[in-house]
Amino acid sequence: MRLFSSTLLSLVLLGTLPTACCSTTDSASNSCQGPGQTPTDPGGVQVTRIGGGELNAAGQTWPYQLLRLEVPGRAATYAQWFPPRKPGVSPTVMITKPYDGISWTGEAVDAKWASRGNGLHPDDSEPHHGPGSSPIAFTPTTPEIISGEAFVYLFHDFGVLAVFGRFYAGGDLQNDRDDMNAGMRFLAQASNVDTTRIGVFGGSWGGYEALYAAADAPATVTPRVGVALSPLSDFAQEVDYVNRIVPSRVSDPAMRTRYQQFFEPYFRRIFATTGGDPVTTSGTDYSRWDAAHLVDQVQTPFLILHDDWDTLIPVEHTRALASLAPQRFTPLYFQNTGAVNWNTLAPDHGPTLAANGSVAITLGVGHLLLKLGAAEQTLLIPHADGGVRAWLQGVRALQQQDRDVRDVAPRLLELTDPRVQMFEATVGSVQPGAAFVAAQVNAVWGTSFTDATIRAALEAGLPTP
Template identity: 80%
Template structure:
C-alpha cells in the first residue's frame, strides 16, 4: 500500500541543496561495488559493507554505507547507514522503506527489477505468483534519494538507518518483519548509537514495518518514539475488510474489481505466513493483530490516519488505540461530508494527500522534539500556507461538533522552545511558538502571542 513520497521539505536548508555520491559507483547502475567486511558478532548479526558514499549539503559532508545484514537462518536484509559524526553517542532515526527498489545488492532479483525500471510489472519474483496474479508498482531509488530524505535528521546530528523491505523481491509478512528486526539488531551493535534515543518512521506498509520493528526490537534498543502514517496494524481485520466489508459497501462492480486486483499481491504475502483467510480452520493470525501489537509494543507511537482511508480503514487505528491508549496516540484527518464508497478510489484518503505537507511537518517535529537534546535548536520544515490550510479544515470540523481534541498536542509540540519553523522556499526562520500563535490567530481570530500560546492552548482549541 504505497504512500505519498516523504521527501522532506528542508532540502534547501540554509540555501544549499544536498548531493550524494558513491565512492565506488558503477556507471550503469549507480551502485557501490566494492565489498568490505565490517566486524560483527558471528552469533548474532553479520554485517557486510557493499559500498559507501557521502551526502554534501549546507557546506557539510555526511558519509554513508550500503550494508548487507545477515541473521542466521534468514534471508539477507539491506540498509543504508549514515553513522553519527559526533563523538560519543547520538540519536538515530530508522526509516522503513518497503517499496524502494535498490540496485546495489548484487542479487539477481534487484538487477532484474532495476532493468525493468519504474512502472507496473508482473509480481513474478514472489513465489506464489501465477496465472491471474495482479502486477505491482516498482519505484527505483538511489543512495542519493535516500540521502535527501535523511538530510533533515542528519543536519541535527542524528544518525539515520534506512531499511529496505524490497516488496518487489517477493517473500511474505515474516520476511518483512525479519528485515526490520535486522535493522534494530544492527543498531544494537553499531557504535555511537544512543540506545535511549532511537526513533522509527514509516507509512502504510512501512507503517506496519515500523510498528513491528518496535514490537520485535532487542531489549537494549527499544525505540523511544515512533511515527506511523496510515499503518496496517491488524492483518486479520484487513483481510476481513477487503474480503467482506468492501463488497458490502461498494456496489460498483468495476470498483470492486479494482480493490481485489490491488490487494491480490498483498493477500499472497499475508497467506504465505498465516496459512490463508482468517475464517479458514488451521490459519494463524495470533502474531499479526492489534491485540498482539498492544501486548508487545512498548514504544509510544504517533499514528496519523485519514478517516476516508479506503485501503486501511481508520477503524483499525481506532481499535489499536483503544487497546493501548497510553502508547498509541492518534491524529485523525477528518473529512466533513459523507463517504460515497462507489466514487472513492482505493487510496489512503483525500486529506492525507491534500495535507501531506503538514503531515510530514508534524511527523518530523514529533520525532525531533522527542529525540533532540535539551539545548538543541530543532529546525522543523513547513511549506508556506499548508499548516493554515489544515487548521482551517480542523476549524470547520470543530464547528460541526466533531472531536478535534487530538490536534492541540500536535500544536503544543511545535511550540517547544527548541523548535524553529523553517520555510525552505522562502528561507525564513520563525520560533515555533510564534508560528503556531500566528496560524491559530489567522484561523480562529484570536490574539495569542509567542509568550502565552502554550498556556492558552493547553485547555483546548478556541471556540469556533
C-alpha cells in the same frame, strides 16, 4: 499501500538537491569510509559493507554505507547507514522502506527489477505469482534520494538507518518483519548509537514495518518513539475488510474489482505467512499479526496519523489499537467533512491526508526530533508555506460540525516547544515555533495569542469557532 515520504520536506529544509559521491558495489574500492568504522557483530548479525559514499549538502559532508545484514537462517536484508558524526553516541532514526527499488545489492532480483524501470510490472519474483495475479508498482531509488530524505535528521546530528523491505523481491510477512528486526539488531551493535534515543518512522506498509520493528526490537534498543502514517496494524481485520466490508460498502462492480486486483499481491504475501483467510480457511494463524499482539509486545510510544476516509487501511484499525493501549498509541485523525461515497472514493489513504501530506510530515518529523533531540538543542522543523494554516482551516470547519478535534491541540503544542524553529525554504522564513503556531491559530480563529501566551492557550485546547 504506498505513501509519501519525508523526502520533499527534507529537500525543502535543504533548499537545494544534495549530491552524493563514491557509490560503489565494490567494497574494496570504497574509499569514502574505512572498514574499521563498520560495527562488528556481537549479536548474531553479520554486516557486510558492499558500497558507500557521502552526502554533500549545506556545506557539510555525511558519509554513508550500503550494507548487507545477515541473520542466521534468514534472507539477507539491505540498508543504507549514515553513522552519527559527533564523538560519543547520538540519537538515530530508522526509516522503513518497503517499496524502494535498489540496484546495488548484487542480487539478480534487484538487477532484474532495476532493468524494468519505474512503473507497473508482473509480480513474478513472488513465489506464489501465477495466472491471474495482479502486477505491482516498482519505484527505483538511489542512495542520493535516500540521502535527501535522511537530511532532516542528519542536520541535527542524528544517525539514520534506511532499511529496505524490497516488496518487489517477493517473500511474505515474516520476511518483511525479519528485515526490520535485522535493522534493529544492527543498531544494537553500533557503538556510536545512543540506544536510549532511537526513533522509527514509516507509512502504510512501512507503518506496519515500523510497528513490528518496535515489537521485535532487542531489549537494548527498544525505540524511544515511533511515528506511523496510515499503518496496517491488524492483518486479520484487513483481510476481513477487503473480503467482506468493502463489498458491503461498494456496490459498483468495477470498483469492487479494482479493490480485489489491488490487494491480490498483498494477500499472497499475507497468506504465505498466516495460512489463508482467517474466516474461510481452517488452520490459519494470525496470533502474531493482530492488534492484541502489538499491544502485548510494543513498548514504544507511537504517534499514528490516519485519514478517516482511508480506503486501503481503514481508520478503524487505528481506533481499535489506540483504544486497547491509549497510553502507548496516540492518534491524530485527518477527518473529512461531508458524506462519503464509497463507490467514487478511490482506493488510497484518504483525501484529507493527501491534501495535507506536508503537514503530516511536519508533525511526524517534528515529533521524532522533539522526543529524540537534546534538551538545549535547536530543532529546525520544515514546513510548506501555507500548509499548516490550510489544514487548520479544515479543522475549524470540523469544529463547526461538532466533530471531535481534541487530538489537534497537542500536536500544535509540540511545535511551540522553546527548542523549535520552523523553517520554510521557498520564502526563506525561520521563526520560533511558538510565534509560528500563534500566527496560524490567530489567522484561522481570529484570536490574538502571542508566542508568550499560545502554549497556555493550547493546553486548554483549540479556540472555539
